[in-house]
Amino acid sequence: MKITKEAVIESLKTISLPGEGGNLVDQGVVSNIMIFGDQVDIDLQLQNPSLQARKKLEVTILKTLHEQVYEKAKIKINTKVTAPSKPQDQIKGKPIQGIENIIAISSGKGGVGKSTITANLAVTLSKMGCKVGILDADIYGPSIPTMFDMEGARPLSVQIDGKSKMEPIENYGVKVLSIGFFTKPDQAVVWRGPMAAKALNQMIFDAAWGDLDFLLIDLPPGTGDIHLSIVQSLPLNGAVVVSTPQNVALADAKKGIAMFQQESINVPVLGIVENMSYFTPAELPENKYSIFGKKGAEYLAKDKEVPFLGALPLVQSIREAADFGRPAVLQEQSNLSEYFDEITKKLVSQTLLRNQNLPPTKAVEITNLVGCEAIKS
DSSP: OOOOHHHHHHHHTTSBOTTTOSBTTTTTOEEEEEEETTEEEEEEEESSOOHHHHHHHHHHHHHHHHHHTOTTOEEEEEEEEOOOOOOOOOOOOOOOTTEEEEEEEEOSSTTSSHHHHHHHHHHHHHHTTOOEEEEEOOTTSOOHHHHTTOTTOOOEEEEETTEEEEEOEEETTEEEEEGGGGSOTTOOOOOOHHHHHHHHHHHHHSBOOOSEEEEEEEOOSSSSHHHHHHHHHSOOSEEEEEEOSSHHHHHHHHHHHHHHHSTTTOOOEEEEEEOSOOBOOTTOTTOOBOTTOSSHHHHHHHHHTOOEEEEOOBOHHHHHHHHHTSOGGGOSSOSHHHHHHHHHHHHHHHHHHHHHHSOOOTTOOOOOOTTOHHHHO
16 A cells, blocks of 8 residues: 555644644644655654653554554654743833833933933934923932922823823923922932832823823933833833943943843843033133043943943033023023034934834834934934
8 A cells, every 4th residue: 555645644634732732733743754665754843742741642643544544554753852942031011102212311320410411312302303201210319300490390180091190291392200299309219119110100101191202211320120110111212321431430331231231121222421521611612621531431332332322521501401490402502402412313313223123122113203303304
């Protein structure tokens, strides 16, 4: 009797895969069939079966082929056990409807001007035609309300699809939510990690952000619970790391970059900004004094192979503007906006590259920068 491959396949289709349903052929368990006269060689690929289950399956195949194909067939079964591919254990979050790009602004060390840069980047993006929001995630030291002249403000409650939501407070074209809106100026927030994470999630998902091109997350210094909560809660497009040229700050900035680049987190670092790069006295406008070191963050960017977005000088008016509640880029008689324009354009370019060249996160499909006509043109 001539044994055909078609007859063997049809016979194997009558055998179910133990514990999973479906037949051996349709489930891809049968990887190859070779026939040599009355000899049939069958290659199987199974994912980590027990020895007992494997032997039972082989006996079932022998019995079925002898009954349905040829009772005197010589059957050889080669079983290859393959470990199931482990899904990458990435920390991802769920999207917020209407928000196109979410970028974390981070620093390894406190006092390097991260919040000041966040505020000025947000206002610059708004001036370029983008719809922008800031989530002040620095639970223990919120400073964004002061920088946007919002101290003492309280978000209102609005009804969205029958649900009560917090309405972010808007100034200078930027929507803001901060834990500072819910605490007194002299009140210390003494919370453990889970409480801080819960408050943060409420500001993220119980807020009526509306349509935004960019949501900037002003993270606290370091690498801790809040950072983990953010990457767990939100599908970040990328992160920006802020540092001064000082070695102490750079050492902490390296840790911040390493955190985002961990395999389990895998958030692209869109670039590094060097703040307080140099000091130029008003009476000596041609002089530059590298008080905290020279080009330290730029060298770090090259070492870590991440983009360098630009350097900002140590200027008194930037500090005064932050304290006064009006970001420095809004000053008409100042060239500070030129620095932030350049950094912002590079940030947007890196975001576009990231969205074009990397797959979207599982949680959100990335599209173009809707509403940022000034940048796209």
